[in-house]
Amino acid sequence: MAKQKISSYVCNDCGADFNKWQGQCAECGAWNTLTELRIGSSKNSSVMRNAGFSGAANGSISVLSEIMLDEVPRIITGSVEFDLVLGGGLVPGSCILVGGEPGAGKSTLLLQHLCSLAQNHKSLYVTGEESPQQVAMRASRLELPSDKLQIMAETSVEAICAAAIQYQPKILVVDSIQVMHLDDVASAPGSVSQVRESAAMLIRYAKETNTVLLLVGHVTKDGVIAGPKVLEHMIDCSMMLESSNDSHFRTLRCNKNRFGAINELGVFAMTDKGLREVPNPSAIFLQRGDEVASGSLVMVIWEGTRPLLVELQALVDPSHLGNPRRVTVGLDHNRLAMLLAVLHRHGGLMVGDQDVFVNVVGGVKALETSADLALILAVISSFRDRPLPRDLVVFGEVGLSGEIRPVPNGQERLREAVKHGFKRAVVPAGNAPKKAIRGMEVIAVRKLTDAIEALD
Template sequence: MAQRPKKPRGPYVCNACGAAQPKWSGQCPDCGAWNSIDEVPAAPLTPGRGGWAGAGQGAAALNPSEVLSLAEVAPEQQTRAPSGIAELDRVLGGGLVPGSVVLIGGDPGIGKSTLLLQAAAAVAERLPVLYVTGEESPQQVSLRAHRLGLAGAAGQGSALRLLAETGVEQILATVAAVRPRVLIVDSIQTLSTDLLTSAPGSVSQVRETAAQLVRFAKLTDTTVFLVGHVTKEGALAGPRVLEHMVDTVLYFEGEPDGTHRLIRAVKNRFGAVNELGVFLMTDKGLREVRNPSAIFLSRHDRPVPGSVVLVTREGTRPMLVEVQALVDQSPLANPRRVAVGLEQNRLAMLLAVLHRHGGIAMFDQDVFVNAVGGVRVTETAADLALVLAVLSSYRDRPLPIELAVFGEIGLSGEIRPVPNGPDRLREAAKHGLRQAIAPKANVPKGGIEGLSIRPVLSLAEAIEAV
């Protein structure tokens, strides 16, 4: 009896980090993820590509193999095209850059497709746009466009074109014929290439399809938007190399039952990172919020214990955020420390500093802190506001309504300055606040008109000030 030929087995690749392994195991030895290693067929050899990954039309006159001096390379001014959505332009660094690849991720139903469809309709008034949908039919996209009342949905001659396709070779062939200036792919996990036999969404498919789209964007100066799925932990699905291949990575955030949506840039080769765009989800789509302080700041009719206004900063924009705290007697042996929108480990550290340098012990108290509005504050400028809110709730003494606070607290109890202090104080004065407690080094010499500022150097001075 003839022996049956063995089935060829491909390499094993981790879905979390993209590392190749010689055999299957329950845990990836590189990143430590469990049950993330899948068998994928070996990719066929492709012809070698010369030059650099971003070698486009503008670099045709340069020999990629030639060693050049930095002074010999003339910088080219990037011309940006507005997307029609000011908050999206802010996060992108000023608008759409030709040849750039933008990856946007977020939870299912958060509004990624709605945002890109609104942006596509606005850009299509000036530039040809191709919207490639791999998850929805053209009828579904058209239905959403009519529901949102987008320009060109019911008109003739619109520059916004739709394509329902998942094969990257077919997409690139259509794009070569249509020649759009902006290409939107929804989503990268649904695409596949004929070079591989693995299922769409696998590590190899995501990596190869993204590589082809990135190379096409650089060669044709086409702006490409890629929609990416996220895992249960909130990270972008697929190999981390996907985030390294693209120029910009955006995260769309928000509570599923809330109305506010935040879009944040965590990587941007053409602008600043940590910029924040704020939107309001309505039945007519996403609406821009030009003044985020108005939604993150809730004015009370009377002073409330445990509430204080923090002047934080997201990218280049200062914002006012209300920080709330609740301190209550704990029935547990280990009191709870819960922080929503703030750093929980930093909360525990600040309570220790408050005990050591302020003489106030909370080892038998449950402490809960919250940043109102669903915003996430990660900068250390929230330290002083957090401590004063906790102290206000603990002593049941409200702070003034018109008080703004910011400052970093060191382990020795000193109040350290934070970046852009004068801008924060001007933002507080613009919104009608009349008092402020800030690090002494952040207070400008001439002061701020209409704002009474109390400069502090230590935690003891800040406690005395309130």
């Protein structure tokens, strides 16, 4: 008698599960997006069982205090920036998802590190979008050591797991998860059900064999990982390789990490020999002209575990439209509108009839509130057409009542500014150092009016 298969119906848009088919998804409201997903297939499980991996839970109960806390040894990749984003290196048995726009350098980044790691660790590179010849041509162009790296062109997850069980690599790269498929899933590759079930089987193999699994993920037009949201819950670490069309620099940002800090930032430069790490990111974002124009200001933001100096530019120009424009690049658009209202109410400066454009140089995204004070002072500088001193650095959060609030790691921000030759700083009073910093004049402010007077 044939083994009965249990079916579930999954929405291709949101990933919601239903016991029976229906025309409209009750979760997201989309029509005709439910596809059948068969669960409990014997074929998928046989590949794992033949190698001795049952996938069943241990079933034993332990006291939390009795669990051994032996530190898992990490695999060092050799790249300081990549290891920083990972939290100190690759953890055996972990699953890492690397996403990014087309052409950002995801495959190049992983191929570089895998060729280096293959010299000491068994590694397997699975390519589903390129042929082995194309990957070999890239490795040759980048002059990478490719004599020990194993490569496989395959899109079937069952075949990948069977080959990995036979070869037993310590590091496995799958490029990319959106083109992988399972034979028992009826939907097309890239659909919600295919991505979820393919990733689940690969993660299961990695956990049971203590293999480092790196998955390449595509992004949608909104800049998020394509596929179900549950994919980001299943993996241990999620990273995004960001780039801009007018810059050869790439930023690797960690959004989730079960083995390290989140929001870490690694900076790389795209060259003819591949991605090269930038040991001092602040230096590349501070390449200013000999004469600083009005509206230009340097601020200190905090990325993960280190400070980063970036240039903020603002342009205020009379508007000829009924609704003046507010444009931001690298900053929150809603926060700009809020700070302009605070500037009008507590700073006495009306820019309601002006177009305001704000840009963070270098393609960096300032996601924290420490950029508030720098943004307001840059707008004032552009509106009055008064350039600010080149050796001035600013950071601080601005409240709705006009108060300047302290931000975390104020002392580390000031020390980073001193290293790059800055001699003046406007900071919140709560971040003022108790001891004077040699070579720097620190101006502590409590209100927005104090900060404006300090520049006059």
